[in-house]
Amino acid sequence: MLYFKNEKEKKLYEGIMKKADADYDDDVKMMREWRGENGYHSQLVNQYVHSTNASLGYAYELMNCGREGDVERAVQILYKVVPLQDTNPDNDTYGIWSYFVEESLDEMAPPDWNWADFCGKRLIQIYVEFGDSLPCDLKQMIREAIIHACNSIIRRNMGPHYTNISIMGTLVTLAAGENLREAYLVKYAKERLKKLYEFNIGHGCYQEYNSPSYTWVVIDDIASMVCYIKDEECLKLFADLNDLAWRCIAEHYHFKTRQWAGPHARFYAMLEDDQLLMRIQRSLGYQINLVDLEKEGLASQLPLGFFSFDSVCPDQFKKYFVTPNSDADIDAVYVRSEEREKNEIAVCRQAEAYTLGSFYKSTFWNQRRNHLSYFGTQEQPVYCSMKCLHDGYDYSSGLIVTAQKGMRTVSVIGFGTNGGDTHCNLDMVKDATIQASDVRIRFEIGGAVDTVDLEQTDDRTFLMRMEDALLRVQFPYARYGEEPVHFQITEENGHANETGGHKEVHDIKCIDVVLYSGEKKVHCFTDMAECCCAVSFEIVPNSGQFHAEAEAIVCDGRLRISQDGLAAEAPAAACRLEDFVQNARAYRDGREYQDIYL
Template identity: 35%
Template structure:
């Protein structure tokens, strides 16, 4: 498998596959027949403590498939040993609540997770099934039988859970596992369920012509991978029709949101793990565009084993958008309830910056509800809104926005039962224990030449010839014996490698903050991003007229800009997250 990546083989998938496997060679543990890697956590599901290295179930099964994908016979024994190990780690007991799924790591059984991740029936099941589709003729009969049974257990888990079509990547993955299990192993029950599930997903996405996991750099990429996986494997005509339609929808969304000047995937993002586009996403786009855009030099190339031989490519009709640096706006409804309630997303791009906002979302750390990218003097600069509870993103507050071009009118409310670190796994009960609670506009990336100056009620950040101006309009936290600052003001804070505009709501001894005791709890502010273009660049020149006033029940804000009228109306008293969000 020895080799290296050069300009000549940068798009050669077999060369990339063997190169990636060579990188993993030192991580293979012969004792456990698994891949050993650095332990990381997103703060939920896994509850491991004080662990540096773990044996990953997902990485290991992808490694086994990759070994077989090389076609090398001397890799078979190792691949089969890994597959046997992974199959043995699945919960095979139909009476168990975790039936059909796996834990994340060998070191952490399902019973220790908080909670287990039922998505692993989909994530691991799809790799086992893809391995069977490609290599069943090479597998020993007894191993093929064990893998078939393992895939069936995963199918049963998926059917029991019956996740709806709104969960984009899991809807597609679950469709693949059940549909192809039925097709490959001639099981009519799984085939019928899988096709119905795929059809339901297609109908759901077709209502708005967007995914509910809207504009997600992480999960749009996953959707493209999994749709390509189905397209490469099935012979069912209707499934192939759905694949083509949904792949076109996905690629159109990626292309329309790509900001050529910064090389970033413009916001807002419904789910995202890295504010700046990670190397894996850049490499994925480079491969899908067949080298038309040069994101990665050979030394910086990344290759994911699961991409291999799926036929991933961007349609020709969308490729020009990846190079286009002209002004454009994307305004879409990405959620519509049965009773007509809608959520919208707006993205505005110029040659120098991109600014995006979501009309109403919780402040989960996977959300990028308010996000700007600027082509700065030293490279790409980002500005992203966060709500921090003791330094970690606080999911419970609800963000609202109205946007016209480079101007956004923003609001924030407190919910009584939203998530703490996660939107649903650790919901709060009317309040929190905290040492610190703050709203933050975080500015990061290449900060050379970036400066910030305080102005009355906010701050102006200068990024080369682009001005980013934040102005507070209304901030009120009052009622009961609250320890929150009643009328906090925005301040400039330097934190590690970022420049932050913070609104500190509480900082002090750890104590309970009771949201139910608050009669008023809301923040309204504006964000304006624009190029100087020789015009007056003083802070006040960014604004035409604006106002915000509360009457004890609600706060009404309006902003008359040169690009249009903006307005928000928010209730002041904290409420259930479902009521504030307008979505069950």
């Protein structure tokens, strides 16, 4: 189905389809795309590939569009892609597809079981809406593929902590069960829906907390799939889950910059583009005008299925998108554990001119924005994000604990000995040892950097000046084994951030703590007596005054930083991730976070 609210949307859709048509490879009967570096699951890099999921999505849009030759092309794609599914129940990969036709499931590193959910969703849409117009053998082939995908979803039985997949898999199995008249799928989906509903509504938020990349997946999946579901009780539960996602977006929407305030559990970019604004204004029925529908290049920023569902912002959240932010704290315990130290806490401060968000304890995984602020305007937004880098790429075994009050934080950064390198669990660091020519802690400032004046006022103090904000960063303590640590400003033009296959290019200015830079060598973290850093961060208006300088000390193997009622502490030496979680602490006004956020 297609949903257009005005004639200009139809023009945008034509632009989206034109780009998709150009990416179609008629020789292979699949969509062609460039596979760069730093993606997950596939070992293919820097080459053109043909995507299974993207091809199924294109086939659905061809059926939607219905131009001359579109249905015939969609049928050719389906005959090519559907048989690529593993249909052997004896295999671990039963019910899923590989990412690309150029790489089998056995060759992936590792296969991605999410493809049962993603590809299954596409096939249900095609089957329910257009099945009667397909050749009989193809329709039966798709039906069987949907069953295989659903069986894979059931076998995996993903819990509610994996937000987007738990919801997508529930929608897929429920829609399949109702429309294919498979009672066992309906029974499974209803039980799963009840559990994920109680889990997420009980927490008051999703565990993939405040994720720009995946909160929209939840909203899009619900909007695009509920039309295939008739059970009224289930529809009510999905409506509440949709409200929960919209509340997260509304509360974190920063009106002045038109950005999505942090911290972000998962985000593929640093700055939002016009897609966010397009989504919001469309969901509000164009009651507000955030981006011109005739803006050049807008169609290229919108995903292929953008007009294939109708997402509507619930009335109670519309006010957040039409009025400037007043000072507000948006805090959440988004993971609750019987062991208090394992509770995961997010803190966000919204003000009219800027915003600051941080996680209590976190890693520096590439998709995670654990300490993030936004400044500037809609036309000239600026971000400032803290990173831990191994040879220029985000190091997942970097660890951080942060205490935040208002627009001020203190943090301790350390290193894990049993974590991952570029990913938390796909490429594990062995023996707490890496090969590296560069290791550094960085505050990366990007976006409209020509509006930013960055100055190093002494060896460990940096000031960032903007039109309506002044920011100070200080490093009272930093050690990295026996290496001499130094502090500097770094500027890069055309810097590329690559996250999960998404590439974003910005000019950046950086505040760097260079822990090591030189010839590539072995870094064994367990050989270092200390590898840690303490940092204070504060934003004030240009006319404002900073708090007193932070102090840091190591005592009994723990690095502690404190500043006017804020404190954070963590092991000074590298340790196991679970030991960091157990021993890291953050304090506000003398109270530990776990006492504040009971």
